[in-house]
Amino acid sequence: GAGVSQTPSNKVTEKGKYVELRCDPISGHTALYWYRQSLGQGPEFLIYFQGTGAADDSGLPNDRFFAVRPEGSVSTLKIQRTERGDSAVYLCASSPGTGKETQYFGPGTRLLVL
């Protein structure tokens, strides 16, 4: 079946602009996660959704970052007033939502802030 998909695959923006990154999880997965991977580093957790609600947003670095999942499927990560330090690969993952389980990752969105 279809895996996790993310759009766009690449995004170039200017400092101060607003961006939206989209994630489409595996069908039927109730849990959805966002991670950020900086160059040469492992992914770092940003936020976790169970259904429509953000169950844990402790990894969001500041209030410029926000994510939604209004219908419990597709999620959008929103970054306001982008900064050069936001440049990274943003990864989305999903899992069935039954407990401590394997997370399946999408290909990521590479964000470059000029």
Add this chain to the structure above:
Amino acid sequence: GDSVTQMEGPVTLSEEAFLTINCTYTATGYPSLFWYVQYPGEGLQLLLKATKADDKGSNKGFEATYRKETTSFHLEKGSVQVSDSAVYFCAALNSGYALNFGKGTSLLVTP
């Protein structure tokens, strides 16, 4: 807090050589442990996992054993191929839902 430490790369091996990538974790409980692989130009893929002590995960010739006494989950393969060239990430999932990843180990296998 919880953390994962894996050996730094890059690791360069000749084809058919033996591979070990070390991974240790710190956690208050008994996390599930994972190895993910990232091939050039592709996303993270699950390679193998183990959910409790002494479990052995295996896939594509790779193996890793969950060692509670040494808090380790070292990745091994008896004979690497050029196609194994990738970045390997060790990760732990403890009481929460956030995977804790190591920094990754780059592996280059030469013919």
